[in-house]
Every structure is written in structure tokens, then in C-alpha cells.
Amino acid sequence: LTPKVREAIQMLMAEVQRLRREVEAGRARIGYLEKLADEDSLTPLINRRAFVRELSRMLAYAERYGAPGSVLYFDINGMKSINDRFGHAAGDAALRFVADRLLQNVRESDAVGRLGGDEFAVILAHADETVARDKGAALAAAIENGDFAWQGQPIPLTAAYGAFTFHGGGDAAAALDAADQDMYGRKKNRSADPEPRTVKR
Numbered sequence: 686l687t688p689k690v691r692e693a694i695q696m697l698m699a700e701v702q703r704l705r706r707e708v709e710a711g712r713a714r715i716g717y718l719e720k721l722a723d724e725d726s727l728t729p730l731i732n733r734r735a736f737v738r739e740l741s742r743m744l745a746y747a748e749r750y751g752a753p754g755s756v757l758y759f760d761i762n763g764m765k766s767i768n769d770r771f772g773h774a775a776g777d778a779a780l781r782f783v784a785d786r787l788l789q790n791v792r793e794s795d796a797v798g799r800l801g802g803d804e805f806a807v808i809l810a811h812a813d814e815t816v817a818r819d820k821g822a823a824l825a826a827a828i829e830n831g832d833f834a835w836q837g838q839p840i841p842l843t844a845a846y847g848a849f850t851f852h853g854g855g856d857a858a859a860a861l862d863a864a865d866q867d868m869y870g871r872k873k874n875r876s877a878d879p880e881p882r883t884v885k886r
Contacts (some may be wrong), residue, residue: 687744689717703757709844713871715835717811721841722734725784725798725799726885727777727780727781727799728780728781728784728799728883729781729785729788730784730787730788730799730805730883731796731797731798731799732799733796733799733800733801735798736796736806736808737857737858737861738802738809738857738862739796739798739807739818740756740796740861741857743808743810744853744854744855744856744860745850745853747852747853748852748853748854749853751852751853752810752811752848753811753812753813753814753815753851753852754808754809754810754811754812754850754851755808755812755813755814755820755848755850755851755877756806756807756808756809756847756848756849756850756860756861756864757789757806757807757809757817757821757824757846757847757848757864758803758804758805758806758846758847758848758849758861758864758865758867758868759783759804759806759807759824759825759828759829759844759845759846759868760803760804760841760844760845760846760868761779761780761783761803761804761805761844762777762840762842762843762844762845763842763843764779764780764803764821764835767779767840771835771838771840775835775836775840775873778833778835779833779840779842780799780803782797782833782842783805783828783842784797784805785803785826785833786824786827786828786851787807787827787829788854789827790823790824790827791807791809791824792810793811794810794811795807795808795810796808800861802856805844806861806864807820807824812850813818813850814848817819817848817850817851817857818848822846823846824846825843825844825846828841828843829842829844832869838846845868845869845871845872846866846868847863847864847866847867847868847869847870847871848867848869849861849863849867851862855856868880
């Protein structure tokens, strides 16, 4: 090769390398932004947007493979009184504490999200009505028995939960609403422990 051709090839190779680095940096940036868009702003959980997407995937999986799944809906009791008495920093710490308790007591195949405010949800893979009810009670107990404290002051935390079991098909928003309604039903009648509702598609 002549010196000019060799120089042109080297310049071309350098340009290809530069473009490759730019593409890789762009992909990394996109991945970071996607991850950021899915993260809750306060806790280490996914946000409502990402949770609904994961629930839609689980509904499709259940429909395709005939495997039941469940979604649990949690509402933390008395958050307003915690904020009023101890301040919003204490309330935020309580929410992070609940998030950690949920994460520590689920499987890797499950998904935990904060839907907003003091509302949380968990997707249980391969979980029927009985498993969902038992897991909901266990997670509520894990929150209550977690010994949360703020600046040395113990603050009791309790959570109401509801469950909805699906066998495929349906809408993620409808599944969440069903679990939410089950949770409010339990709040109205704390002495009862109704079975999680299930709809077969």
C-alpha cells in the first residue's frame, strides 16, 4: 500500500473506533435512563410504571403456560400520624423500612414495587390462592415485627394486605384493583380472613 492509502485506512479505522465508542456510550446511557425511569424515587423498589409492566408479563406468562400467579397489595396503616407526630423524614424512613422488609422476605422470582404514597405491591410467581393468602399474612407480620424506630423512638408499623390470584389473561390494572379491593375488605372486617378472589380465564 502507498503511504497515502495506508494513512487513509488508518484514519478510517480510527473513525470506526470512535463511532463504536459513541454507540456503546449511547447504549449505556439509554440503559441508565431506562433503569432510572423504573426506580422508585424513595425506596430500592421499582415504581408503579415498572410494576404494571412486570405484572402484565406475568399475566401473559400465566396464560401461556397455565401457571397461576398472584399479586399482593399492601397499605401501611397510620402513615399520616407518623408524619404528623415525627415529621416527614420519619415517614420516609418508615417507607424505606417497609420496602426492605418486603425485599428480604420474597423470592428472587417475585417482584416488589411501591405504587405511590404508602402503597406497595408484590407479584408472586407460581402462587395459588392459598400461597398468596399465607404469603400476604407473613409479609404483614414481617413488617409489624420488624422493630422500626426513629431516632431511638420505637414506632409500631402495621400493614393491611389484599390478594388476587390469576390464571392468565386479563389486565394488570384490573388485577391490581382486585387486590386493592380485597385489601379494603380485610380492613373493614379485621376479624375475618376472606379467601383471595380468583378469576379463571
